[in-house]
Amino acid sequence: MVNHYGEQTASGHLHVPSESKEPYSAEVLERLSAEAEQVVARYPQPRSALLPLLHLVQSVDGYVTGRGIDFCARTLGLTTAEVSGVATFYTQYKRHPNGDYTVGVCTNTLCAVMGGDQIWETVSEHLGIGHDETTEDGKITLERIECNAACDYAPVVMTNWEFFDNQTPESTVRLVDDLRSGVPVAPTRGPSRVCTFTQVSRVLAGFPDGLADEGVGAGAASLRGLEVARREGWTAPGEGGDAQTATAATGTTAEGMAAGEQTSVDTPANAPDERPTSDGTEADK
Template identity: 60%
Template sequence: MIDDKTLDELREIAARYPEARSGLLPMLHLVQSVQGRITPEGIEACAAVLDISAAEVSGVATFYTMYKRHGVGDFHVGVCTNTLCAVMGGDEIFSRLKEHLEIGNDEVAVQRQGDSKTVSLEHIECNAACDYAPVMMVNWEFMDNQTPDSAVQLVESLRAGHEVSSTRGPRLCSWREVERVLAGFPDGRADEGPTAGPASVAGLEIARERGWTAPPGASAGARDDVADVPDDKQEAVEEADTSRAESETVQEASDD
């Protein structure tokens, strides 16, 4: 059940925003930090705090893949299988981990005798880290330049409870701990570990070596081709309707 402490923290999150319902996403992360997944009780609690329907909360919780309706492991491992990571080895990594862990997509591996932690596995879309492909994530922290062998070694270290640090970030913490951070309750690790690597700044280094700089930008006020910004929503709608009508007129004339 959702206890009083969690209810107070849900209210605290909602109070951060001019419109309380804007806090729903971090509130759902808080539910996951407490219960490990999105539960009916968690949905009802969020709905009550925000004074909206449970159906509205459920619609959000089922839309985003970061919210789980079933339990995940202490460490949730995601393998990018989008285009670049896939061709660089992501598909092979994902296949190898499924075989090694004896599970399918979005499932939790059996906790073996001697394991201190559990691991779950999911294929995920682009991590926006293509310069380090193939990329994995553990509880949303980057693990760069992986291979099938390094991926197996990683999950075995996690299952054994060894301390593991992300490639560009802090030491890995548990699923529930990171969900609390995503809810807006920092764990003090924000500045731990590197935030970028050589591949991320390669273009910048080349520009510096060759003396390249960005062209000077003109201010919007000095440009004659910048349209006035509509003052209100109604004016914006009318302007959009006028533009569409003009476009259709031009198209009809060209067809004739």
């Protein structure tokens, strides 16, 4: 099967290459079916296994191919339209050949202010590719990410969903150059190395690689708030805290609490409105 890297098409890669619909070899199909059986067995309803199965076929083909869609549909008793609808909804599933390393640059508000926009522009120009495009050597797929969920280390870049914290345009250019040249690369936090896209897809399918417990998960910046709370003796309402503690946590005064003032902590956001009306009946829900 030929991999065609390059710029996005007008359809945004919604249509897979025709060669991706070629059937699996007997050997690959036998192994894939055996592993799919293990995945499906974890769920009370077979269709619930669709997400990990899509990762599984992606770990074999490097993206969600036409034959991968057919395989998932047959395995789970779904239509190909149902499977395709899921595969085109989530950005971790690729409908076109993906690089060995997906480099995601966060350009959401905080990272952008801290330099994420400049990182994106520099790396995009350096590689000669844009969002969701892949270098000609098939090594790097570049993505503009809305949020990497690591604002305390902004600006953040991820490579196959491993964290590279406090980045600069220069450090990110070095990162992609090292990845393309085969130099071993270790993330800021987590395992001792960055795995390839297909290896990570296999992990997401539910087959551990033994690296989950390596390295630091939450760094010093992530734990700063917890350290301050412990030092000051702050606790959450309902965990032994007094009115003053609750005030610090919720902004509600002690007098207001004594008078029955409601807070977002007490009342779920989706709770129905059951305030009594002037005639003593409940208001419309």
